[in-house]
Amino acid sequence: MGRVRSVRSMGGSAFVHIEDGTDKIQLFFNKNNLNTPPQSSLCATAKANATRGQGGEEVDSYKLFSKNVEVGDFLEVQGTLFKTKTDEKSLSVTAWKMLTKNIRPIPSEFYGLKDTEKLLRKRYLDLMGNRETREIFIKKNNFWQTIRKVLTDEKFLEVQTPVLESVPGGADAEPFITHYNALDQDFYLRISLELHLKRLLVGGYERVFEIGRVFRNEGISREHLQEFDHMEFYWAYADMENGMELVEKMYKAIAKAVLGEQMISVWEGEEIDWSKPWPRVDYFTEFKKETGIDLSTEVTVKDLKKKADELKIKYDQADGKGRMIDTIYKKTVRQKLIQPCLLVGQPLEVSPLAKKDPNIPNRVLRFQPVACKSELGNGFAELNDPIDQKERFEAQMKLREAGDNEAQMLDEDFIEALEYGMPPAFGFGMSERLFAVMLGRSVRETVIFPPVRNVE
Numbered sequence: 001m002g003r004v005r006s007v008r009s010m011g012g013s014a015f016v017h018i019e020d021g022t023d024k025i026q027l028f029f030n031k032n033n034l035n036t037p038p039q040s041s042l043c044a045t046a047k048a049n050a051t052r053g054q055g056g057e058e059v060d061s062y063k064l065f066s067k068n069v070e071v072g073d074f075l076e077v078q079g080t081l082f083k084t085k086t087d088e089k090s091l092s093v094t095a096w097k098m099l100t101k102n103i104r105p106i107p108s109e110f111y112g113l114k115d116t117e118k119l120l121r122k123r124y125l126d127l128m129g130n131r132e133t134r135e136i137f138i139k140k141n142n143f144w145q146t147i148r149k150v151l152t153d154e155k156f157l158e159v160q161t162p163v164l165e166s167v168p169g170g171a172d173a174e175p176f177i178t179h180y181n182a183l184d185q186d187f188y189l190r191i192s193l194e195l196h197l198k199r200l201l202v203g204g205y206e207r208v209f210e211i212g213r214v215f216r217n218e219g220i221s222r223e224h225l226q227e228f229d230h231m232e233f234y235w236a237y238a239d240m241e242n243g244m245e246l247v248e249k250m251y252k253a254i255a256k257a258v259l260g261e262q263m264i265s266v267w268e269g270e271e272i273d274w275s276k277p278w279p280r281v282d283y284f285t286e287f288k289k290e291t292g293i294d295l296s297t298e299v300t301v302k303d304l305k306k307k308a309d310e311l312k313i314k315y316d317q318a319d320g321k322g323r324m325i326d327t328i329y330k331k332t333v334r335q336k337l338i339q340p341c342l343l344v345g346q347p348l349e350v351s352p353l354a355k356k357d358p359n360i361p362n363r364v365l366r367f368q369p370v371a372c373k374s375e376l377g378n379g380f381a382e383l384n385d386p387i388d389q390k391e392r393f394e395a396q397m398k399l400r401e402a403g404d405n406e407a408q409m410l411d412e413d414f415i416e417a418l419e420y421g422m423p424p425a426f427g428f429g430m431s432e433r434l435f436a437v438m439l440g441r442s443v444r445e446t447v448i449f450p451p452v453r454n455v456e
Contacts, residue, residue, distance in 0.1 A: 194353065
C-alpha cells in the first residue's frame with residue numbers, strides 16, 4: 001500500500017512507483033496479468049467507469065487502471081516479486097485496489113522547489129515531495145526523545161505546568177495576551193517554564209523537567225519564532241560544575257542521535273565537531289578583548305551607547321545597562337564563537353534570575369552553551385534569596401515603565417514561594433534552536449508547521 005509517485009504507460013503495460021512511509025517500490029501492470037477488481041474497491045469517481053459497460057461487456061482491469069490511476073492516488077496491490085533487467089526490485093501486479101483518489105493534482109512544479117516560503121506555506125506538499133524534509137522530523141523526534149532519556153536516566157521527574165499565566169516570567173520577552181472568559185481575567189501565554197518549576201523545588205521535588213511550548217511576541221528570524229518547543233530542568237543541591245557536566249553530556253548524546261557516531265555538522269561551510277571537550281570562555285575577558293570595555297569597572301549606559309555608536313550597532317534609546325551590554329555582546333563576542341563552548345561569568349545586569357558570584361559581585365553564576373554564533377541554552381546557579389529576587393524584579397519593572405516591553409514583571413506569588421525556602425539549585429533551559437543549528441537550517445525549516453503570513 002502506498003501513494004503513486006509516477007506512472008509510465010506503454011501500450012498494454014505500465015510501470016508505476018508507489019511509496020509508503022518507509023520506502024518505495026516499482027510496480028509492473030500488464031493487462032494479461034490482472035484480475036478484475038471488485039466494484040467496492042473503487043472510489044466514487046472511478047465507479048463511473050465500473051467493471052461493466054452499458055452493453056454488459058466486462059471492462060478489463062488494466063483499462064480501469066489506465067483510466068483512473070494518477071500520481072498522488074493511494075493503491076493497494078498484490079502480485080509477485082521479480083527483478084528487472086536493471087536489477088530493480090519490482091512487483092508484477094495481479095490485483096489492485098484504489099484506497100484514496102486525489103481530486104486535486106499534485107503540482108509538478110512543487111518537486112524540486114527551492115522557494116523556502118512556498119515550501120513552508122504548503123508543508124504537506126513539501127513532506128509529500130521531499131523525503132529529506134520527512135527525515136528532518138524523524139531526527140527531531142530523536143532529538144527530544146534523547147533529551148527525555150538523558151534526564152529520566154538521571155532521575156529527573158517530567159512534569160507539566162500551566163501555559164496560561166497571570167504573570168509571565170523567567171525570560172526577557174514580550175508575552176502574548178489572551179482573555180480567560182470563565183475567570184473574566186487577562187492571562188499571558190507563558191514565555192518560559194522557569195517560575196512554576198522552581199515552585200516545585202519549594203514544594204519538595206529535587207529534580208524536575210518539562211518539555212513544552214512557549215510563546216514570545218517577538219520578530220521572526222533564522223533563530224527566532226513566536227512559538228517553539230522548550231525544555232527546562234531544575235536540580236536541587238547541584239552546582240554549576242554539576243550542571244555543566246550534565247549539559248555537555250546531554251548535548252553530545254543529542255549530537256550522536258541527530259548527526260550519527262561522528263557528531264559532525266556543517267555550518268556555513270565549516271565543520272562543527274560536537275564530540276570534543278568544550279572549552280570555557282569568560283564573558284568579561286572576551287567583552288574587553290572585543291570592545292575595550294572592562295565590565296568589572298564602573299561602566300555607564302552612556303559609555304555603552306557611545307561604544308555601540310562607534311561600532312555602528314543599533315539599539316533602542318530606552319535600553320538600560322543590561323540590554324546594552326547584551327546587544328553589544330551579540331554583535332561582537334558572539335560572532336567569534338563558532339565551535340561548541342561554554343560561555344561563563346555573565347554580568348549581573350543581564351541575568352535577573354541568577355545567583356551572584358560570591359567572589360565577583362557584579363558577575364553571576366551562569367553559563368551558556370554557544371556554537372555557530374548562537375546561544376544554544378542557558379544555565380544558572382538559581383537565585384533563591386527572596387529579598388534579592390524582589391529587588392531585581394523591581395529594577396526590571398522600572399525598565400518596563402521606561403518602555404522596555406521585554407523586561408520582566410514582578411511576580412509577588414513567586415516571591416512568596418521563595419520566602420518559604422527554596423533549596424540551592426542549578427537550572428537549565430534550551431529550545432529547538434539547537435536542533436536547527438545542528439542541521440544547519442533556520443529554525444522555521446525545522447518546525448513542522450511554522451507561522452506564515454497570510455497571502456491575499
